[in-house]
Every structure is written in structure tokens, then in C-alpha cells.
Amino acid sequence: MAGSGWKVVFLYMAILLLASFILGESAIGVNWGTVSFHKLKPSTVVDLLKDNKIEKVKLFDADPEVMRSLMGSGIQVMVGIQNDMLAPISSSTAVSDLWVRQNVSRYMVKGGVDIRYVAVGNEPFLSSYSGQYQSYVYPAMVNLQQSLSKANLAGYVKLVVPCNADAYESSLPSQGAFRPELTEIMTQVVSFLNSNGSPFVVNIYPFLSLYGSTDFPQDYAFFYGSTHPVTDGPNVYNNAFDGNFDTLVAALSKIGYGQMPIVIGEVGWPTDGAISANISAAKAFNQGLIYHVLSNKGTPLRPNAPPMDIYLFSLLDEGAKSVLPGNFERHWGIFSFDGQAKYPLNLGLGNKELKNAKNVEYLPSRWCVADPTKDLSDVANHLRIACSVADCTTLNYGGSCNEIGAKGNISYAFNSYYQLKNQNEQSCDFDGLGMVTFLDPSVGDCKFLVGVTDTSSSTSRLYHRRIIIWILVEWWIWVSLT
Helix, strand or coil, rough: CHHHHHHHHHHHHHHHHHHHHHHHCEEHHHHHHCCCCCCCCHHHHHHHHHHCCEEEECCCCCCCHHHHHCCCCCCCEEEEEHHHHHHHHHHHHHHHHHHHHHCCCCCCCCCCCEEEEEECCCCCCHHHHHCCHHHHHHHHHHHHHHHHHHHCCCCCCEECEEEEEHHEEEHHHHHCCCCCCHHHHHHHHHHHHHHHCCCCEEEHHHHHHHHHHHCCHHHHHHCCCCCCEEEEEEEEECHHHHHHHHHHHHHHHHHCCCCCCEEEEECCCCCECCCEECCHHHHHHHHHHHHHHCCEEEEEEEEEECCEEEECCCCCCCCCCCCCCHHHHHHHCCCCCCEECCCCCCCCCCCCCHHHHHHHCCCCCCEEEEEECCCCCCCCCCCCCHHCCCCHHHCCCCCCCCCCCHHHHHHHHHHHHHHHHHCCHHCCCCCCCCEECCCCCCEEEEEEEEEECCCCHHHHHHHHHHHHHHHHHHHHHHHHHH
């Protein structure tokens, strides 16, 4: 009976896989990150994906609540392995077996989750990591492939390695090459991907090029023509995306894999937190990108052959992300943290514009602001504490709340902290300087948020702790016996 059940599951998966090849499912997907103070229920997010006809989603882990919410949805999923798991997985097949069992096999049942990819790390070759994860990637892939084979999933679930665009370099696209210290490992990894029918996954961010260089032509970051095109022999590049993409194509060609399928794992534009990060720019970039890709024009080095798939970064704002790269890090979403569309966007999936999340559970409509009757001269320490915990990035230079004045800044910081603390009465005290109001203090484009009910459960956190402990114990036993 059990054997026949597995046969049904595998036949079901084989039909799905065959259908994807026949239909040539190149599509627009999204990244679903969950580093947020105010998390929507995963079921609400899945409904949001379905309402917007988004059929591909990329995750950065395999959170049980998220995975359960995706069961039976028909959405194709890429689950992620975090970089700090690469070392134990690379060192032990027992650990990789366990990871696959807990995060893939358990969900790959009839009516379960349609997992298509497992991302081995997240930009593990990033130059700022100084090679920290470099030696673990390939052996982790080997062990994971064996584990998928044991689970009879290797023919359906493909391993990929999302790479940052800094893995390759060139002054002109046609001269693209992987960084010298990566040439050997990238050849090994790409050979492995190719032999197992996996694409090369790359993250491309023209915004970061513009943000990081005052000399970068602004119009070259978009898709409507540039007054500063890049001429590369017979080829002319009018946008940074095509130039970056073809630099990768050239780099792959140099190691013998010029026809390698390419998936864009992350691409997008933030809406706040920096001068160039705003709603009009994000709309122009994302809409231009979608139309460009769906036109099937391709690039000069791959005419009429656009990327297999593109995953927009990202679905939702993540207000708890690190701002080390910049204050814009918390504002990449095409939807705000509560699933409300920031601007009209046609994803090319059947709807002409985005549909908002439904049945969102908000906290009561009240805000914490600075008491106008109080002396605010000693408020600096309260501001520092509030903004070290809550998100105040919109107050910074280039942000949407940068020009609301000193008292407005104080109120914004107070309210961000108050909402983060689920409107706890004491969280609006600030030594008597704060007060609760039922009048929305938002000013123009500067929105004072009202939180949503946090759904991150203690059960999920306990699950993660148990899995980590279990993995570490098995790894320790393995090391001790070898």
C-alpha cells in the first residue's frame, strides 16, 4: 500500500514536470522574505500570491508555517538553505539526509508543496564574505544530491546556487569572466549544475550600481533608452540589466557553458530609504523589466532568449532587515508589509494591476505621537532607543518622512516603537512625552503605520531550535567517529 502511494506521488510529480517543459513556463515570480516586525499570516500571503496569479515563489529558508501554507496551492517553490548550514551539510550525509527529510520530503506528497528548487546558500560567493563559505558549496551540493536521490526526488527537485553579480566582472559585457579566485570553484559548480539539469541563478541589481556610484548614468538603470549606452563591438547596450546579464553569459562561455540556462533569482527596486529609492522609480524599473523580459527580445548575446524565470525582489517590505547595505533594505516590496500594493504594476500574469491582500488583521486604529504640551528638549535618548528597536529608516535623508520636521520625527519614532510593541500602553509613555491619538498623523507621502497581528508562533521557533540542535548533535557524532 505504501509503495503504491509513493508511485502515485511520483507519477503526479512527473506529469507536473513534463507539463512545465511542454508549456515552457518562463514566468515572473517573487521572493517572499519574512524578516519583519509585523508578519502577515502565511495563509494570507499565499492568498495574495494566488489572487495576483503568481505561480513561482522563492523562499530563503523552509519555515514550517510558510511551507504548510503553500500545501495544495499549486505554486512552484524554491526553498533556501542559509549559509551557516553549508558547513554541516557539506561535512555529513547524515545531516544532508536530515535536512532533505525535514524540509523537502515531508512536504512532497500528493496535495503538498510543489518544490522545484533547493537553493544551496544565498550568495555564498559574495566578495564581502571573503571566501568564508566558498569551500563548503560544492561538497554540500554533492551530499544534497545524494540525499535527494535517496528520497527519489533528484529527478524533480533541482539544486541551484544563487550568486551575486559580483561573482563576475568586466569593463565590457563580451569580456565577462568570473573573479579569478572563483574560476576553479565556479567551473566545478557550473559543471555540477549542468550535469543535473539545473540553471544558473544570479541576482542582478541596477539600483545598487546607481546607489554605489555617482558616475553611474541614471537612465542606464532603466529600460526606456539611455543617453549613455555601452557600445561593445557590434552590440549596443541601453540598459544595465542586459549588460550585466550578458557579462554573465560571457563568463559562462569562458568556462565552457555558454548555453547554460539562467534564472534571475533577485531583481527589483526599493521605494524608500535613499534618494533614488522612491515609488515612481520602482514602478518605472519593475514595469520596464517585466515588459522587457516578456517581449522575448533577449539580449545581444542571447537574442530571443530571455532568462528562464525572474523572481522580483520582493513581495513584501521587511522592516526588520539589517540596514548595513543601506536604509533602502527594508523597502524592496512591491507590496507594503501589510500586503497593500504600493503602485499599479502589471506582472504580465493576467491581472492588469496588483490586487491587495484580503482579510488583513490590523491592530486598532490608534497611534503614539509626541505630546504637544510637553517640553521635548530631552527626547534624544528616547528617540535613540525607539529607533534602535523599531524601523525609522524613512526619516533619513532621501526617505519619504525626511521633511516632516523635528516634532514629526519624534512622533514617527514613538509610533514605530508603539506599533512594534503591539500598542502596549507602556510603550507610548517615553517618560510622559508620548500620547495616544485616534487621529491619523500621516503627512503626505509619510505614512504612520498601524501594525498587523504578529503570527510568528512559539511552535515554529521551538521547531527551528530542535532542528538546529538535532543537526549539530548528528554532526558532532559524525566528526567524533571519523
